[in-house]
Amino acid sequence: MxxxxxxxxxxxxxxxxxxxxxxxxxxxxxxxxxxxxxxxxxxxxxxxxxxxxxxxxxxxxxxxxxxxxxxxxxxxxxxxxxxxxxxxxxxxxxxxxxxxxxxxxxxxxxxxxxxxxxxxxxxxxxxxxxxxxxxxxxxxxxxxxxxxxxxxxxxxxxxxxxxxxxxxxxxxxxxxxxxxxxxxxxxxxxxxxxxxxxxxxxxxxxxxxxxxxxxxxxxxxxxxxxxxxxxxxxxxxxxxxxxxxxxLGGKNPYIVLEDADLDVAVGKIVISQYMNTGMICAAPGRIYVHESLYDEFVKRFVERSKTIIAGDPNDEKTFMGPVVSAEHRDKVEGLIKSGIDEGATLMLGGKRPTEPPLNRGYYILPTVFADVTPDMKIYREEIFGPVACIIKFTSEDEVIKAANDNVFGLCAAVYTKNVSKGIRFANELQAGTVWVNEWLAASTDLPWGGYQE
CATH class of the missing domain: 3.40.605.10 (Aldehyde Dehydrogenase; Chain A, domain 1)
Structure with a gap:
């Protein structure tokens, strides 16, 4: 050794x-x-x-x-x-x-x-x-x-x-x-x-x-x-x-407005959700999707999530490795169980791999919940793992209020083709950083901070 x-x-x-x-x-x-x-x-x-x-x-x-x-x-x-x-x-x-x-x-x-x-x-x-x-x-x-x-x-x-x-x-x-x-x-x-x-x-x-x-x-x-x-x-x-x-923590809102480019939104949010196995403070914690796009977004998000390769970190093809420890895996699995018990719709994953060699190690497969509501634990708490929580909304005022109704305010993202809407959300979301049609567009020379906890 x-x-x-x-x-x-x-x-x-x-x-x-x-x-x-x-x-x-x-x-x-x-x-x-x-x-x-x-x-x-x-x-x-x-x-x-x-x-x-x-x-x-x-x-x-x-x-x-x-x-x-x-x-x-x-x-x-x-x-x-x-x-x-x-x-x-x-x-x-x-x-x-x-x-x-x-x-x-x-x-x-x-x-x-x-x-x-x-x-x-x-x-x-x-x-x-x-x-x-x-x-x-x-x-x-x-x-x-x-x-x-x-x-x-x-x-x-x-x-x-x-x-x-x-x-x-x-x-x-x-x-x-x-x-x-x-x-x-x-x-x-x-x-x-x-x-x-x-x-x-x-x-x-x-x-x-x-x-x-x-x-x-x-x-x-x-x-x-x-x-x-x-x-x-x-x-x-x-x-x-x-x-x-x-x-400290983050439970970041990623918001897909009704005029969003779905290819851009799905592509960016899937990568941000599973990068570093979801163990990033800037990862999406709550994915809000306008009701007019909701079903199509969920469908595309699930299909794209199926392409994420979880595997041996030494393999160049692997995009997502294990979570960091048995203790953390237990925490993430406990939150997945609470999502199921509280009525969220499990669209994908929610379990460990069963086939060798991934049946050893602290692996959790890419997991997608739809129909998540504010009363659920997975909506409120930071998961810090490969678990997506998708929420439907009907109006811009509603989603701004919902996004800000959380003890965390590290970062946020909004997906829209309308520049004015992007500026409005950047101004009204209580987050230290707000991305428009992007995620983790950060660099050392930019400030990094947040609201509340």
Whole structure:
């Protein structure tokens, strides 16, 4: 088995206790390797290292910091095949996607480095002989607690900007798929950053994540994950009044208006529904279709869903791999059962594959529910799996009200041939991002935020 170590104070280390935990391949249910089981002791060591590194790193010229961030990006590109292989092993990401996720992560670091070099202080007009200007300063030690649905990408989304602007950090990657993070630890250990600038600790969120978010020497917590965990972290961080950046759940409305191009709508929404096995915060959670198109849309959506190839992530033909863990599969299957029990019409899937080799692994076949109504659990709760929920609507006012009647407001999409309608929905939908005739048209240089939870 390949050995992986944590990164603390510039050194690759095992847990002081010697304890480890297994990493499971979600496509085969086999143990891939064992990782160090970090504890509060490692958290304290890592935070102290980051705190000690901060004066050195923050005073380094911004051009030099950005050069080192770009070196990390270059090293990720050089190791993209290995990082992709690890993504396949512990997350089940299809091969055709895994390599590009690594390359995209490097691109995020490059963008952050280039942006930080051009961040300017602002002169503010003042009266008399007074000179007033703003100065951008780093926060200090930042805890990054990242999710399992895109393990390397979610680290690099935050890592580049925080390093380039002079912060140091402790990264707590998801325990179930930390292989890429620990490969990143190896890469960073060779770059020449001041020891302690970046620290990476593996272990359960209830232990490592809690200790980090409560630690008095952590100045900011940046978290991406579920609302339930996010609320715990907010409570922990509030005890020392930390700065926080939180990206939590989504139950995104995708709306097909009566004048939509059905080929475009079906094609885009099917891909968005099953990409990364539905484990994307921007995936459609509620698909609203105008009554005049409803039957035809459902028919086409089901037929297109049948073409989605679920299979071995190592196979280049595979579009959809397994969900990430047995626990998550149980959660998704529980929501599928609730949809059936509450009266939604199961049009496709709703079960595991039965034929070898897919009868092993945490697979769920593409699943489509029609006739979903607001009183159903699958309508209200984030599923985070390959499950489509299709809802009929009659008027634009009705669907705008329904789409906004949810605790989540991350993103939304509307499909229409009418520019004015597209603009109206973009204005009235309570979502941080609204796409028109598109999905996940996002890039590093665009803002990403939302409403409510």
């Amino acid at each position: 390949q050995e992986f170590k944590m990164l603390i104070n510039g050194k690759l280390v095992n847990a002081r206790s010697g304890k480890t935990y297994p990493v499971i391949n979600p496509a085969t249910e086999e143990i891939v390797t064992h990782l160090p089981l970090g504890s509060e002791e490692e958290v304290n060591m890592a935070v102290e290292a980051a705190k000690n590194a901060f004066p050195v790193w923050s005073k380094m010229p911004v051009a030099e910091r950005c050069r080192l961030v770009k070196e990390i990006a270059s090293a990720i590109r050089a190791n993209a095949e290995e990082l992709g292989r690890l993504d396949i092993l512990d997350h089940g990401t299809p091969a055709k996607t895994a390599f590009f996720m690594a390359m995209g992560s490097a691109g995020n670091l490059d963008f952050s480095a280039e942006t930080a070099r051009t961040m300017m202080s602002e002169m503010i007009p003042a009266s008399g002989n007074t000179l007033t200007y703003t100065r951008r300063e780093p926060v200090g030690v930042v805890a990054l607690i990242t999710p399992w649905n895109a393990p390397l990408m979610m680290i690099c989304d935050k890592l580049g900007s925080l390093l380039a602007t002079g912060n140091t950090c402790v990264i707590k990657p998801p325990s179930i798929d930390s292989l890429e993070a620990l490969k990143l630890a190896e890469i960073i250990s060779t770059i020449g950053l001041p020891p302690g600038t970046v620290n990476i600790i593996t272990g359960p969120g209830g232990l490592v994540g809690n200790a980090l978010s409560k630690h008095p020497d952590v100045n900011m917590v940046a978290f991406t994950g579920s609302c339930e965990t996010g609320k715990i972290i907010i409570e922990n961080a509030a005890s020392t009044v930390k700065k926080m950046g939180m990206e």
